[in-house]
Amino acid sequence: MNAISMRSSLLRQMTRETPTELWVDSCEPRALERAIARGATGATTNPVIVMQAIEADRPRWDEITRALVRDHPSDDEESIAWRLVALAASEGAMLLWPTFERHGGTRGRLCVQASPRVYRDASRMIGQAMQLAQIAPNVAVKLPTTAAGLVAMEELTARGVVINATVSFSVAQALAAASAVDRGLARLDPRVDHELITPWITIMAGRIDDHLRDLVTKRGAGKTPEIELDVDLVRHASTAIVRRAYRLFRERGHRATLLVAAMRSHHHWSEFIGGELVITIPPEWQDAFDDSGVEVRSRIDDQVDPAIVEELARQLPDFVRAYEPDGMHPGEFESFGASIKTLRQFLGALDRLVAYVRDVMLPTT
Numbered sequence: 001m002n003a004i005s006m007r008s009s010l011l012r013q014m015t016r017e018t019p020t021e022l023w024v025d026s027c028e029p030r031a032l033e034r035a036i037a038r039g040a041t042g043a044t045t046n047p048v049i050v051m052q053a054i055e056a057d058r059p060r061w062d063e064i065t066r067a068l069v070r071d072h073p074s075d076d077e078e079s080i081a082w083r084l085v086a087l088a089a090s091e092g093a094m095l096l097w098p099t100f101e102r103h104g105g106t107r108g109r110l111c112v113q114a115s116p117r118v119y120r121d122a123s124r125m126i127g128q129a130m131q132l133a134q135i136a137p138n139v140a141v142k143l144p145t146t147a148a149g150l151v152a153m154e155e156l157t158a159r160g161v162v163i164n165a166t167v168s169f170s171v172a173q174a175l176a177a178a179s180a181v182d183r184g185l186a187r188l189d190p191r192v193d194h195e196l197i198t199p200w201i202t203i204m205a206g207r208i209d210d211h212l213r214d215l216v217t218k219r220g221a222g223k224t225p226e227i228e229l230d231v232d233l234v235r236h237a238s239t240a241i242v243r244r245a246y247r248l249f250r251e252r253g254h255r256a257t258l259l260v261a262a263m264r265s266h267h268h269w270s271e272f273i274g275g276e277l278v279i280t281i282p283p284e285w286q287d288a289f290d291d292s293g294v295e296v297r298s299r300i301d302d303q304v305d306p307a308i309v310e311e312l313a314r315q316l317p318d319f320v321r322a323y324e325p326d327g328m329h330p331g332e333f334e335s336f337g338a339s340i341k342t343l344r345q346f347l348g349a350l351d352r353l354v355a356y357v358r359d360v361m362l363p364t365t
Helices: 003-007 011-018 031-039 047-056 058-071 078-104 122-132 145-158 171-187 204-218 231-252 283-290 306-315 317-323 338-361
Strands: 021-024 042-044 111-114 139-144 163-166 200-204 257-261 276-280
Touching: 003 257, 011 021, 011 204, 011 283, 021 031, 031 047, 031 078, 031 283, 042 058, 042 078, 042 276, 047 058, 047 078, 047 338, 058 338, 078 111, 122 139, 122 145, 139 204, 145 163, 145 171, 163 171, 171 200, 171 317, 200 204, 200 231, 204 231, 204 257, 204 283, 204 317, 204 338, 231 257, 231 317, 276 283
Parallel strands: 021 042, 021 276, 042 111, 111 139, 139 163, 163 200, 200 257, 257 276
Antiparallel strands: none
């Protein structure tokens, strides 16, 4: 960004005038540099984001992949794919390193997601996370908020690995993940500086709205009970869910920081300004928000109209499951509709990354 546009950046204004942190959903160097110029202090990746980074600079990554295939002749396609993930993450971590050093290790993290294939296996999740954490000192590891993921979050935190709970859409999931982290911190070696263990708990705001909106639009297809709800009201669901989780985190003294992800409109940013939390925003949405004209002011403590919350709860049982602190138990997390859709997308993206490696390894004529 040039100096003129930087002065008018609403996201930069937020990072300067409020306690709300900005991150970016990207490890592509140019996008990450632009976000850092706006004040971003961290970044997230997942299989979708890694593929986006590769496609943004395909000739360079084709050459890198060919070199990996040549230098690791016994590796299978998926092993090469994870080497690509590590290289993409290390590039992003390097760009965030000055932030990491400037903040004494409390900011400047690049989050790398564990394989979505192991969302039901805590031991495999832990093993892979320990390897991913070695990519760079400022790497954190993203784990799904499933029953197995909670076990892994606690154990990894106890081992001093910084985690980011993902595939999370509900107050119940956020609280369960925060509690798992707290249990892990209680077991952490006292010789480890606890201040450097800075876990994050994600609520994928746009994805819970997507899920509920899908339920509303299917009302005439016989796939759900009859719903008579203005679809525009659904956008208030994630606002109510995030704000409730934020209040409960503060009331209960959880150590982890709440992180809001999955942008679908400016409300998934503007409604949470002022909170001591992180908002992670893809590059294209950062551009859109900077040009939105939305007033940068604290809204985190505003209240969603109780009548809207009541109507959402009356007509959408899945809103109740996501909004109430005891709306789901851990055994239900992975079967929640938004979890299923997100896990399937991440699995599909990993398959596409492996297919990309296959095309390099076994090019067609």
